[in-house]
Amino acid sequence: MINVRELRINPARLRADFDALAQIGATGDGGIHRPALSDAHLSARKWFREQIEKANLEFRMDGAGNHSAFLACQSPISNLQSPTLLLGSHLDSVPNGGRFDGALGVLCALEVLRVVKENQVTLAMNLEAMDFTDEEGTLVGLLGSAAIAGHLRAEHLQNPRGGRDAWEQGIARAGLIEKEFLNATRPRESLGGYLEVHIEQGKRLANARKQIGIVTDIVGIASYRLTFIGRADHAGSTTMEDRRDAAQGASAFTLAAREIVLRDFSRCVANVGKMEFAPGAFNIVPARVIVSFELRAPTADEFARLDAALIARARAEAARFDLELQIEFLGKHTPTPMSEHGQLAIRDACDALGLSAMPLVSGAGHDAQNLAAVCPVGMIFVPSVAGASHSARELTEWKDCVNGANVLLHAALRLARQPNL
Amino acid sequence: MINVRELRINPARLRADFDALAQIGATGDGGIHRPALSDAHLSARKWFREQIEKANLEFRMDGAGNHSAFLACQSPISNLQSPTLLLGSHLDSVPNGGRFDGALGVLCALEVLRVVKENQVTLAMNLEAMDFTDEEGTLVGLLGSAAIAGHLRAEHLQNPRGGRDAWEQGIARAGLIEKEFLNATRPRESLGGYLEVHIEQGKRLANARKQIGIVTDIVGIASYRLTFIGRADHAGSTTMEDRRDAAQGASAFTLAAREIVLRDFSRCVANVGKMEFAPGAFNIVPARVIVSFELRAPTADEFARLDAALIARARAEAARFDLELQIEFLGKHTPTPMSEHGQLAIRDACDALGLSAMPLVSGAGHDAQNLAAVCPVGMIFVPSVAGASHSARELTEWKDCVNGANVLLHAALRLARQPNL
Numbered sequence: 001m002i003n004v005r006e007l008r009i010n011p012a013r014l015r016a017d018f019d020a021l022a023q024i025g026a027t028g029d030g031g032i033h034r035p036a037l038s039d040a041h042l043s044a045r046k047w048f049r050e051q052i053e054k055a056n057l058e059f060r061m062d063g064a065g066n067h068s069a070f071l072a073c074q075s076p077i078s079n080l081q082s083p084t085l086l087l088g089s090h091l092d093s094v095p096n097g098g099r100f101d102g103a104l105g106v107l108c109a110l111e112v113l114r115v116v117k118e119n120q121v122t123l124a125m126n127l128e129a130m131d132f133t134d135e136e137g138t139l140v141g142l143l144g145s146a147a148i149a150g151h152l153r154a155e156h157l158q159n160p161r162g163g164r165d166a167w168e169q170g171i172a173r174a175g176l177i178e179k180e181f182l183n184a185t186r187p188r189e190s191l192g193g194y195l196e197v198h199i200e201q202g203k204r205l206a207n208a209r210k211q212i213g214i215v216t217d218i219v220g221i222a223s224y225r226l227t228f229i230g231r232a233d234h235a236g237s238t239t240m241e242d243r244r245d246a247a248q249g250a251s252a253f254t255l256a257a258r259e260i261v262l263r264d265f266s267r268c269v270a271n272v273g274k275m276e277f278a279p280g281a282f283n284i285v286p287a288r289v290i291v292s293f294e295l296r297a298p299t300a301d302e303f304a305r306l307d308a309a310l311i312a313r314a315r316a317e318a319a320r321f322d323l324e325l326q327i328e329f330l331g332k333h334t335p336t337p338m339s340e341h342g343q344l345a346i347r348d349a350c351d352a353l354g355l356s357a358m359p360l361v362s363g364a365g366h367d368a369q370n371l372a373a374v375c376p377v378g379m380i381f382v383p384s385v386a387g388a389s390h391s392a393r394e395l396t397e398w399k400d401c402v403n404g405a406n407v408l409l410h411a412a413l414r415l416a417r418q419p420n421l
Numbered sequence: 422m423i424n425v426r427e428l429r430i431n432p433a434r435l436r437a438d439f440d441a442l443a444q445i446g447a448t449g450d451g452g453i454h455r456p457a458l459s460d461a462h463l464s465a466r467k468w469f470r471e472q473i474e475k476a477n478l479e480f481r482m483d484g485a486g487n488h489s490a491f492l493a494c495q496s497p498i499s500n501l502q503s504p505t506l507l508l509g510s511h512l513d514s515v516p517n518g519g520r521f522d523g524a525l526g527v528l529c530a531l532e533v534l535r536v537v538k539e540n541q542v543t544l545a546m547n548l549e550a551m552d553f554t555d556e557e558g559t560l561v562g563l564l565g566s567a568a569i570a571g572h573l574r575a576e577h578l579q580n581p582r583g584g585r586d587a588w589e590q591g592i593a594r595a596g597l598i599e600k601e602f603l604n605a606t607r608p609r610e611s612l613g614g615y616l617e618v619h620i621e622q623g624k625r626l627a628n629a630r631k632q633i634g635i636v637t638d639i640v641g642i643a644s645y646r647l648t649f650i651g652r653a654d655h656a657g658s659t660t661m662e663d664r665r666d667a668a669q670g671a672s673a674f675t676l677a678a679r680e681i682v683l684r685d686f687s688r689c690v691a692n693v694g695k696m697e698f699a700p701g702a703f704n705i706v707p708a709r710v711i712v713s714f715e716l717r718a719p720t721a722d723e724f725a726r727l728d729a730a731l732i733a734r735a736r737a738e739a740a741r742f743d744l745e746l747q748i749e750f751l752g753k754h755t756p757t758p759m760s761e762h763g764q765l766a767i768r769d770a771c772d773a774l775g776l777s778a779m780p781l782v783s784g785a786g787h788d789a790q791n792l793a794a795v796c797p798v799g800m801i802f803v804p805s806v807a808g809a810s811h812s813a814r815e816l817t818e819w820k821d822c823v824n825g826a827n828v829l830l831h832a833a834l835r836l837a838r839q840p841n842l
Contacts (some may be wrong), residue, residue, distance in 0.1 A: 091678045095700075219657060223703050234810035235692035236620035236640060236717050236784035240683050242808060247693045248679060251672035258669060262661050271656035272668045273703045280695040282644050284811060294659050294703045356794035363657035387663060389655035390705060 031392025036134035037170030062178030064147030083192030088130025117217020147369035201389035213381030232287035233391020286325035349410035454812025457555035458591030484601030504613030509551030519815020548777030563819020566788035571606035622810035634682035634802030641756035653708035770831035
């Protein structure tokens with residue numbers, strides 16, 4: 001029997017999977033378009049199910065539409081009620097996204113199960129390779145993991161961020177039933193942990209010349225709709241002094257938010273992703289600018305301080321230009337630390353594989369945020385060329401993908417051999 | 422026979438007209454909605470025709486859909502080929518505009534003709550009270566006057582700023598024929614001049630406590646579509662330093678444009694009326710922001726210097742944030758001085774009526790811009806309460822409306838008694 005330490009994933013098999021999956025929803029420019037529960041996404045899910053069955057793993061689907069490959073890994077004397085270590089990511093993409101985000105993590109998880117099965121490794125936990133439903137949030141966001149962790153409430157589905165119509169059409173297309181999403185919660189004792197391989201979506205690994213990132217925290221995110229309200233006036237006959245120009249407040253805030261983060265919050269980010277102008281004509285002073293704004297911070301302290309600083313600045317800029325400000329808080333994810341167990345297992349796996357690693361904060365949200373409340377979680381980042389993300393330019397060198405898969409394998413073996421995390 | 426110096430318009434008759442017209446297309450909040458060649462606008466034109474006929478004036482309509490009341494004013498020995506002094510404005514409005522803009526000028530013109538006719542005043546010119554087609558530019562802008570002045574070209578109608586569909590639907594609704602718009606040019610020798618009463622659309626008269634504004638120049642307007650182009654990146658995982666955020670360039674330009682005008686161009690204005698963001702999501706760094714921008718200046722020198730300063734600043738802000746800048750020039754109206762004759766006639770009328778007056782630049786465009794190329798022109802401004810314009814809040818005190826009508830009457834009498842301007 002093979003020494004478990006010598007186990008490696010099969011790079012050729014992983015590559016064949018990767019290339020096949022990248023064809024589904026391909027946009028022709030190297031990217032893919034697989035929004036959650038779109039036809040392309042459903043095709044990718046069907047393909048995943050076929051690979052699971054081809055590998056003689058057990059296909060599972062829950063009420064939230066999460067698809068998975070299940071592998072019982074106990075020795076004959078173990079209890080079949082053993083917890084399950086989840087591995088995985090998601091097959092949906094942002095509109096016009098890249099081939100790597102999500103897809104790589106699902107394929108690495110599937111490959112780990114195949115290797116463990118082929119080598120008949122016995123473990124204290126079962127393994128399950130997950131494809132979580134709607135991670136990216138075309139419909140709701142981090143949806144499948146919220147359902148499993150028991151965080152999902154009926155009201156989250158009543159006013160989904162992608163709109164109610166898109167939601168209803170999506171679940172109808174997938175043959176899913178809304179109320180079943182609320183019945184997908186897994187018993188906490190069944191969850192042994194969660195590990196995910198993901199692209200970094202940034203340049204820090206490349207800049208530091210490290211092969212693997214060990215995520216320490218997933219940032220908190222707060223989203224706001226800020227409406228600067230002035231007065232529509234004739235843009236020719238109203239003097240500059242007499243204007244209450246909503247564009248000035250929105251623009252000043254946009255510049256200030258960047259400056260505040262750069263100066264005082266080096267581990268944080270902020271983004272004005274959109275402005276909407278009304279009335280929106282060349283010759284009318286803007287009466288109203290709606291700013292779609294979010295901020296992210298790695299710790300609860302930074303999160304609270306950054307939030308306070310930016311909202312105070314929005315108020316100050318509105319006052320400076322004699323504008324009203326309406327602040328609509330759209331929700332937040334609090335900063336989520338990854339578990340010590342998960343980080344340690346990844347660190348040990350990197351050491352055993354001779355891979356250089358560094359701790360990193362994830363600036364993006366991930367399903368691990370939801371699962372962190374109910375089981376130990378860990379995330380393995382692999383380098384993103386040029387930091388590109390949510391774009392057809394997304395790229396991770398193939399050797400780095402293989403490294404990520406092998407780290408997942410060995411981190412999973414470490415965690416799954418310990419019966420009680 | 423009445424002494425011409427004692428002539429006054431009939432305030433009650435003017436008021437009855439004003440109130441009746443303000444019902445047509447009324448929006449219920451004190452404003453009106455009469456976009457060019459909409460049903461409401463066509464109803465207003467029909468009402469105007471009825472008033473012309475009721476006053477026993479001659480109704481005229483040309484190929485550009487300009488409606489007018491014509492009054493031959495010669496003494497029996499004069500040549501019927503005498504030139505015609507045009508008076509007027511427009512009955513169309515911006516979407517959800519006010520009751521005064523345009524309507525007041527048309528009604529004052531009609532009232533002047535009624536007074537001249539009733540008193541059988543003989544003049545060296547005929548008088549014509551004009552309702553120009555599509556002044557506001559829902560379809561093309563300053564359209565009827567461009568046709569009369571001979572500025573209109575077929576290509577202006579091929580790509581109208583309101584879109585080709587709206588144009589075709591509008592002229593069909595009005596029973597107009599596109600090629601006839603190009604045949605509405607009047608012989609230059611037939612045009613004795615043009616005078617218009619209009620609301621100021623600003624606060625300068627009120628601030629200076631003056632009753633009448635004598636327009637010296639109509640500002641030049643240049644319009645641009647400025648596209649700041651950066652790179653879409655994940656707004657969580659991309660550091661602030663690594664971003665090429667199109668919102669930063671657009672915002673910095675928006676603030677700078679205001680500051681430059683306030684500091685160096687006190688007689689000018691600039692407006693960012695709209696920004697459009699792409700991709701336009703909370704969690705994506707904006708790759709592209711399209712800025713709808715215009716600038717206005719009263720003289721050719723200021724126009725050229727302001728244009729150069731603002732476009733240079735747009736380039737500088739793009740460079741500062743590592744963005745590309747695409748500059749699309751959408752067109753301009755050059756600054757237009759009003760004629761000395763016209764200004765003098767208005768000044769003399771104010772003096773004769775005992776009204777306080779001041780010279781003013783018009784920050785808004787008017788049909789006089791087109792007519793200035795072919796005949797002497799003058800514009801009479803009356804105060805706008807709070808400077809409100811293109812809004813249901815638009816208001817001019819009734820006594821100021823009456824003053825404007827009387828100034829029009831006496832300025833017209835002065836101009837029309839001189840056979841050769």
